[in-house]
Amino acid sequence: MSSPDELLRIEGVRKAFPGVVALDDIDFDLRRGEVHALLGENGAGKSTLIKVLSGAHRPDRGRILVGDSATVIRDAQDAARLGIATIYQEFNLVPDVTVAENIFLGRQPRRFGFIDYRRMESEAAALLERVGVDVSPRAKVRGLGIARLQMVEIAKALSLNAEVLIMDEPTAVLTTEEVERLFAIARRLREEGVGIVFITHHLEEIAALADRVTVLRDGRSVAHVDADTPEDELVRLMVGRSIDEQYPRERPDAGEPLLRVRGLTRAGHFEDVDLEVRAGEVVGLAGLVGAGRTEVARAVFGADPYDSGTVEVLDRPLPGGDVNAAMTAGLGLVPEDRKGQGLVLDASVEENLGLVTLGPTSKGGFVDLAGQRASAERIAGDLGVRMSSISQHVRTLSGGNQQKVVIGKWLLADSRVLILDEPTRGVDAGAKVEIYRLVNELTASGHAVLMISSDLPEVLGMSDRILVMAQGRITGELSAEDATQDAVMSLAVAAGPRSSTEENGVEGHHGH
Incomplete structure (x- = not known):
C-alpha cells in the first residue's frame, strides 16, 4: 500500500536487450520531499532505470505507479506530463539560442499568436533566481560553463512543474564550490516538496545530501538503506565483496630494478628524489596534494625538464625532457588527467x-x-x-x-615500466577492481609499476612498498607490512608546517 506522500513507485520492472538483462525485477519508490540516491557500479542498471522513468525505454514487464495510479510512460512528453524531469550528463540544450528560449523550448508563452518574449524572459528570470544562478535569460547557452548549463536544465525542469527530478551524476564535472551550490538548490527543492532521484558514485555525497539509498547490482535492487549507512557497507552492497577483497594484490617476488631515479631535482618543485622500482613490484607514491608526486612522474617520463639527477630504465640512462626516448626505452605514463592528456x-x-x-x-x-x-x-x-x-x-x-x-x-x-598517476580517480568500484587485477597481471609478467594515488586505502592495499613525499622530498619508505594510514600520514606531513588548503589532499576513505 503506498503512503500518501509517495510520488512514484516501480514494482518488479524487467528490461532486457539482445544478450543482456539490464533490469531484473527492480523495486524502487520515491517520496515527496526526499533525495533518494541510486547507487551501483557501471552496468548495474542505473541508466536503464532512469530511461524507463523518462520514457526512453518501455519495460518488458512490471509496473510504474505515479501517485496512486499505474501508468505507461511512452516517451519524454508522457514523462513531462506526469511531472517527471531528467537531467542527463549530456545536456539537452540548444547552444545557439538564449537561456529563456531553452527553458521554454516548444512551450513558449504566446500573445496574439506570436511568442511573448517579454513574458518568457521574466518567467525565465524568476526560475533562474529560484535555482540561484546569476545568468541573464537573454544569454546564449553556448557561452555558459558546465555548472550554469546544469542550473539552466534544473530551471527548465521546474518550468514543467516537475515533482520528480532525476539527476544523473550531476556532480561528475563540477568543482567543489559548484557541488556545494548544487546541493543547496537540491535541499531547497526538497523543502518545496520535490522528490529527487540522485545518481552518484561519490559515496561522501550520499551522506551529505541523500535521505535514502537504493543499491543496484547486476540489474537487481539488492538493498534499500538509510543514507547514513557506513561507506564500506555501501561498497560491500554495491560490489558484493568486502573491503579486503577490493584490493586483490598478489605479490610476486621482485626481480631486478627496471627503473632507477637518483638525485632528481627541479628547483621549486622537487629535490634529491631517489627511487627504484623492480620487476614484479608495485611501488606506491603517497603524499598530500602539492607534495610534488605528479611533477616527479612527469620529469621521469621526460614530459617536464629537470635540473639535475639521473633516470635509468633497464640499466640505460635516459636523456632528460625526451618523451620519445622514454617511450622507446620502455617507459609508459598513465596521466592523472586521462581526458586531457591520456x-x-x-x-x-x-x-x-x-x-x-x-x-x-x-x-x-x-x-x-x-x-x-x-x-x-x-x-x-x-x-x-x-x-x-x-x-x-x-x-x-x-x-x-x-x-x-x-x-x-x-x-x-x-612498456616494461608503467607510471600510473591516480589510476582509479572517477572510476566506479567494479572497474577499480578490474584495474587492480590488470596491475597484478602486469607485475606477474615481470613489469614494474610506480603508482601515485591520493586514495590511501588503495595505496595500502596495492603497493609492495610505499614512498611518501612531502614538499618535494621523499620523507620515508614503508614496507607493505609496516604501512598504516597513520604511518603514511605522519610522513606526509613530515617536512614542516603545511598550508591549510593542502591538508585534505589525501583521502583516507573509500569514497573515490
Missing part, C-alpha cells in the same frame, strides 16, 4: 590504443592497419573494455573503460 576523446578505441605504436608498426612509412586492428582487438579483449566495437568513440565509454584504454595503449607498446 586520450583523444573524439577518436575511436582502436585509434587511441594505437597512439603509441603507430611509429613502430609502420613499414616503409606506411602504417600496418590490419596488424594495428588485430592488436587493438586483442588488447581490448584482454582488458575487458566494454564497448560496442573498437570503432566506438572513446568519449562515449565509461570512466573505467576509458582508463583501460589508456593502460592498454602502453601494453600494446610493450
Whole structure:
C-alpha cells in the first residue's frame, strides 16, 4: 500500500536487450520531499532505470505507479506530463539560442499568436533566481560553463512543474564550490516538496545530501538503506565483496630494478628524489596534494625538464625532457588527467590504443592497419573494455573503460615500466577492481609499476612498498607490512608546517 506522500513507485520492472538483462525485477519508490540516491557500479542498471522513468525505454514487464495510479510512460512528453524531469550528463540544450528560449523550448508563452518574449524572459528570470544562478535569460547557452548549463536544465525542469527530478551524476564535472551550490538548490527543492532521484558514485555525497539509498547490482535492487549507512557497507552492497577483497594484490617476488631515479631535482618543485622500482613490484607514491608526486612522474617520463639527477630504465640512462626516448626505452605514463592528456576523446578505441605504436608498426612509412586492428582487438579483449566495437568513440565509454584504454595503449607498446598517476580517480568500484587485477597481471609478467594515488586505502592495499613525499622530498619508505594510514600520514606531513588548503589532499576513505 503506498503512503500518501509517495510520488512514484516501480514494482518488479524487467528490461532486457539482445544478450543482456539490464533490469531484473527492480523495486524502487520515491517520496515527496526526499533525495533518494541510486547507487551501483557501471552496468548495474542505473541508466536503464532512469530511461524507463523518462520514457526512453518501455519495460518488458512490471509496473510504474505515479501517485496512486499505474501508468505507461511512452516517451519524454508522457514523462513531462506526469511531472517527471531528467537531467542527463549530456545536456539537452540548444547552444545557439538564449537561456529563456531553452527553458521554454516548444512551450513558449504566446500573445496574439506570436511568442511573448517579454513574458518568457521574466518567467525565465524568476526560475533562474529560484535555482540561484546569476545568468541573464537573454544569454546564449553556448557561452555558459558546465555548472550554469546544469542550473539552466534544473530551471527548465521546474518550468514543467516537475515533482520528480532525476539527476544523473550531476556532480561528475563540477568543482567543489559548484557541488556545494548544487546541493543547496537540491535541499531547497526538497523543502518545496520535490522528490529527487540522485545518481552518484561519490559515496561522501550520499551522506551529505541523500535521505535514502537504493543499491543496484547486476540489474537487481539488492538493498534499500538509510543514507547514513557506513561507506564500506555501501561498497560491500554495491560490489558484493568486502573491503579486503577490493584490493586483490598478489605479490610476486621482485626481480631486478627496471627503473632507477637518483638525485632528481627541479628547483621549486622537487629535490634529491631517489627511487627504484623492480620487476614484479608495485611501488606506491603517497603524499598530500602539492607534495610534488605528479611533477616527479612527469620529469621521469621526460614530459617536464629537470635540473639535475639521473633516470635509468633497464640499466640505460635516459636523456632528460625526451618523451620519445622514454617511450622507446620502455617507459609508459598513465596521466592523472586521462581526458586531457591520456586520450583523444573524439577518436575511436582502436585509434587511441594505437597512439603509441603507430611509429613502430609502420613499414616503409606506411602504417600496418590490419596488424594495428588485430592488436587493438586483442588488447581490448584482454582488458575487458566494454564497448560496442573498437570503432566506438572513446568519449562515449565509461570512466573505467576509458582508463583501460589508456593502460592498454602502453601494453600494446610493450612498456616494461608503467607510471600510473591516480589510476582509479572517477572510476566506479567494479572497474577499480578490474584495474587492480590488470596491475597484478602486469607485475606477474615481470613489469614494474610506480603508482601515485591520493586514495590511501588503495595505496595500502596495492603497493609492495610505499614512498611518501612531502614538499618535494621523499620523507620515508614503508614496507607493505609496516604501512598504516597513520604511518603514511605522519610522513606526509613530515617536512614542516603545511598550508591549510593542502591538508585534505589525501583521502583516507573509500569514497573515490
